[in-house]
Amino acid sequence: GNSVTQMEGPVTLSEEAFLTINCTYTATGYPSLFWYVQYPGEGLQLLLKATKADDKGSNKGFEATYRKETTSFHLEKGSVQVSDSAVYFCALIGRSSGSARQLTFGSGTQLTVLP
Amino acid sequence: NAGVMQNPRHLVRRRGQEARLRCSPMKGHSHVYWYRQLPEEGLKFMVYLQKENIIDESGMPKERFSAEFPKEGPSILRIQQVVRGDSAAYFCASSLRGDQETQYFGPGTRLLVL
Numbered sequence: 001g002n003s004v005t006q007m008e009g010p011v012t013l014s015e016e017a018f019l020t021i022n023c024t025y026t027a028t029g030y031p032s033l034f035w036y037v038q039y040p041g042e043g044l045q046l047l048l049k050a051t052k053a054d055d056k057g058s059n060k061g062f063e064a065t066y067r068k069e070t071t072s073f074h075l076e077k078g079s080v081q082v083s084d085s086a087v088y089f090c091a092l093i094g095r096s097s098g099s100a101r102q103l104t105f106g107s108g109t110q111l112t113v114l115p
Numbered sequence: 116n117a118g119v120m121q122n123p124r125h126l127v128r129r130r131g132q133e134a135r136l137r138c139s140p141m142k143g144h145s146h147v148y149w150y151r152q153l154p155e156e157g158l159k160f161m162v163y164l165q166k167e168n169i170i171d172e173s174g175m176p177k178e179r180f181s182a183e184f185p186k187e188g189p190s191i192l193r194i195q196q197v198v199r200g201d202s203a204a205y206f207c208a209s210s211l212r213g214d215q216e217t218q219y220f221g222p223g224t225r226l227l228v229l
Contacts, residue, residue, distance in 0.1 A: 034217070036220070042222055042223075043119075043121075043206055043220040043221050043222040043223045044158075044206065044208075044220040045220070046217060046218075046219065046220075049217060089157070089158065101146075101148070101163045101170065101171060102148065102160035102163060102171065102173075102174070103148070103150070103158075103160060103208075103218060104160070105157045105158040105159075106157065107156075107157045108157055
């Protein structure tokens with residue numbers, strides 16, 4: 001079956017530090033890959049996505065590149081802000097029938113950015 | 116363009132009562148998904164519906180849980196005879212089409228069973 005493995009948290013950084021949150025996946029075929037962000041007490045917001053190998057998703061200074069050879073989709077940001085403090089989820093939707101509709105999530109990584 | 120709406124945002128029930136969670140998808144979206152986030156756990160898929168049809172309920176507990184998405188009105192997730200272990204955040208998502216289409220999430224319903 002499909003699975004997503006995320007870097008264990010929590011992660012605490014100072015403002016303007018560089019951020020990397022690792023994400024690797026297992027899936028048959030070529031899944032679509034997503035990063036969602038969840039602020040306290042809220043739902044999940046789509047941060048970025050990539051649908052095929054070597055695609056780079058980007059939004060609000062965050063980037064992630066779909067690496068088929070390493071089955072990875074690591075999230076990066078060059079300079080984090082206090083407002084980036086949230087839980088980040090890596091997720092995939094598979095291509096095989098039956099899995100092509102449900103998101104499979106990683107366990108989430110709590111990020112805290114200190115001023 | 117309004118996003119995915121869920122209500123109530125918070126719901127408190129006593130053991131044995133019924134919980135009804137509602138979800139209105141984004142305008143124009145006919146695909147609805149329900150996910151559950153248990154404390155200290157990640158998000159798990161429960162069920163996928165299109166209008167009047169359950170397409171995939173492989174993540175739904177076999178007993179006490181049911182879902183519907185009628186021709187008119189919101190999708191409903193119903194939990195009968197709730198137990199403390201049902202306490203969780205329940206999120207609804209919608210997409211324009213199925214099959215790897217991006218899913219947009221609502222704010223969730225936090226269910227607390229006393």
